[in-house]
Amino acid sequence: MKLERPRGTRDFLPEEMKKRREMEKILRRIAESYGYGEIATPTFEHVELFTLKSGESIVEEMYVFKDKSGRELALRPELTAPVMRLYVNSCEVMPKPLRFYYFANCFRYERPQKGRYREFWQFGVELIGSDSHLADAEVIMLAYEMLKALKVEFKLEIGHVGIMRDVLKGIENSDRIMRLIDKNQIDELEKFMNDCKVDEKVKDRVFRLIELKGDASILEKVNFAEKEIERLKRIAEILDAAKVEYEFDLGIVRGLDYYTGVVFECYAPNLGAQKQICGGGSYELASLFGGQKTPATGFAIGFDRVYEVCNVDGEKIRTVFVVAFEDTYLDALKIAKMLRNSGFVAVIDVMERNLKKQLSYANDIKAEFAVLVGKNELEEGKVSVKDLKSGQQIDVPIKELTNFLSSRTV
RNA sequence: GCCCGGAUGGGGUAGCGGCUAUCCUCUGGGACUGUGGAUCCCAGGAGGCGGGUUCAAAUCCCGCUCCGGGCCCCA
CATH class of the missing domain: 3.40.50.800 (Anticodon-binding domain)
Incomplete structure (x- = not known):
């Protein structure tokens, strides 16, 4: 009887590991060149850390188990919550801002597909303590530089969940509306908002936002949320000066409740169904974990997906x-x-x-x-x-x- | 969790009810005991797992597992 690998896991042979290590080296070098320091957190955490952040329903998608004392533990499905837990536990009085990076395996109990495994690796950074547009810009530049250094073909899209959330503030069923926006089901969205008797002004703003895709000039077409539009304009100035290529897409909302402001995503067009290779934005989780309210921004790169479209080679030793x-x-x-x-x-x-x-x-x-x-x-x-x-x-x-x-x- | 497709030596394959399961590659050894990549010879190694139909199953049927594609989800 032959023993098989657990579903959704992989073995890596020397040739593949060589390339992975080379990619890792490049990412570490860039993170460190910006002053980010490496951190590590436990492979498993208390289940509450993740349910607190994402709701009870994610238990279904995690590896959850009890230890011998009956503690409910979970293999980490991502690193943002553990990093913020670490911050609240040990770093609140350190001089701000804090710049951390990590490279670690994560576990999700989902149906495996190409580019989606039950054990996968994320390389991510978190910039903690600043809510300035400068922090947003730094993190976006960093993600851009990393993917460029890995010689990946990708598109960078920048949005702002705070603006849409503000427009929908106090509206019933805003969750459902956000979901329809995320899926880009426009007809469905219009119908739903009509059924819910959403205010015409709100509807108008929603549709205006989701149509806005392109360079910084689209920001001129928004005549509300002035402060946050101004933030995006300033970010655009910095990114343009740094020759970062990007597009704004104010229709990016994502289901992630903890994101508060600017969000961004990177896609590799030649990856098919699982084409998102990087996602991030600004968020506030410290207060949820019992700390002082602290702004943070960061992103995670899907290492395994990037591997598929990355064109670097391992170092050759004679x-x-x-x-x-x-x-x-x-x-x-x-x-x-x-x-x-x-x-x-x-x-x-x-x-x-x-x-x-x-x-x-x-x-x-x-x-x-x-x-x-x-x-x-x-x-x-x-x-x-x-x-x-x-x-x-x-x-x-x-x-x-x-x-x-x-x-x-x- | 849902729909579809697939699974034959380590890798790639043929057979699609009936000879000893085909071929390529591979691995070890030899021809050639101090000169590689060629050639030849010998050896090794397979129908995912479990059940059913049948005189007979790799082949037909069912369940499961795993892989792939698409949904759901993607914190």
Whole structure:
């Protein structure tokens, strides 16, 4: 009976891990270059942390379990709530703003599809303590720069949930209206608002907002919510100066209640059904978790989806295969060690194979060179170096081996 | 949670009631015991799982599992 992976999980082989690590390295470098520091939180948390943020219904979509003392725990389905919990627990008196980033696996009990797994990775940042448009702009720039550095083709869309929410303030069934807006079901939306006898002025504003898509000039067409429109204009100035490409879409509302102001999303058009690769915005969760009301803004990148459309390669370290014979194995080990100390990958036979098989294997693992450690050459203090691409072979004194190989770069 | 499609050695496949389950690739060994990628030979390895129909099932039927596509959802 063969054991299978749990549904929705994946194994990663070296080739894939290499690319993932390279992507991770790029993201970390950029986050740190903006002054963000890495944090880590537990893989599981109390269920309440997530139900508090998102409602009881999300229990269905989480891995929930009881520990031996009967505590209700959940594998984290996302990182924003844990980060804000950490903030409230330990960071409230630290100098603001705080800049954090994380890279971590998350778990959701959902039906797996391409680009949607039960264990998946998110790379995210949170900027805590500022409600200025400057904070919004910084975080958006950061997301943009990261996806660009990963050579991803994507579209950035910026909206503002606060404006729509304000328009619908006090209106009955505003949840349902928001949902219809989110799904872009315009006919349905109009019908529903008529049925609910929504005020004409409100209806007019709703339709005006959802039609607004494009560059900063669309903001001129809004004659209400002046303060927040002004915020978007200022963000636009900064993004334009930074040569960030984006579109405004005031019809972005998302179901996320905790978002308060500017929100943004990135899409990779060639990903199909699961094409959203990054989402974020400003929110307020600290007070919900028992802390002082604190503005925050951040985003999370769907690492696994980005992997699919990312065009970076893993770092190539030059590999040398050390061919050993029965009577020279100990000397070959020393030479391998010497090469490793000089920054090469040195691979040596452990199958007790003959020369032919060793070379064949060296070829299979894409070694650049084979260093033949033979009795005859050793007696002269040399080894034989074979270029596996050209087939050329030359004897090199052991003392000069690393220099010789280094000089043969490319 | 819903609808649809699929599952044959490690990977890719043929067979679609009946020979020892086909072919390619792969892995190990050998021909060639100090010179790779070629060739040849030998060896290894498979019908997702469970049940049913039948003299006989990889093949037909049912359930489950997993994968893929689309919904719901996406905190």
